[in-house]
Amino acid sequence: MSGQPETVSHGEGQQHPIGLYFKVWILLFVLSSMSYAVDYFHFVGYLRWTLILVFMFLKAGLIITVFMHFAWEPSTLKLALGLPVIAIVVFIGFMAVEADYTFLSRLTFMSGGT
Structure with a gap:
């Protein structure tokens, strides 16, 4: 040393x-x-x-x-970086569906029932 x-x-x-x-x-x-x-x-x-x-x-x-x-890169690194991205995309898809449902519910129930 x-x-x-x-x-x-x-x-x-x-x-x-x-x-x-x-x-x-x-x-x-x-x-x-x-x-x-x-x-x-x-x-x-x-x-x-x-x-x-x-x-x-x-x-x-x-x-x-x-x-x-x-x-x-090694496959373990690809998996560690790829899975969160896929999870985020799926989450964004769920939120888009939920947003449409909420918007349509508001149109239906807050427009005076017509």
């Missing part, structure tokens, strides 16, 4: 083919174009918001998977 910090020699980091990144960039461009097309073609209502959210989640998933190297 000389009091000096030990230096650890690390090997070269894992390299991924550049073609993978180009493919993901092209796919992100296509998804962004499709998201723009939703507004361009004047989709409205639930269809509009569903398409926008689907494209948003697909783009976020690609970015996390490839550019943040999530695809190469």
Whole structure:
């Protein structure tokens, strides 16, 4: 023990083919174009918001998977990070259904019964 910090020699980091990144960039461009097309073609209502959210989640998933190297993580880490996200999405779905039910109940019972 000389009091000096030990230096650890690390090997070269894992390299991924550049073609993978180009493919993901092209796919992100296509998804962004499709998201723009939703507004361009004047989709409205639930269809509009569903398409926008689907494209948003697909783009976020690609970015996390490839550019943040999530695809190469151990499966236990994927499970530890993925389960809470899935639980949150399910919870948001339940709350959306509950909000619609509450809104429709208020319309029915507070409008004078007509």
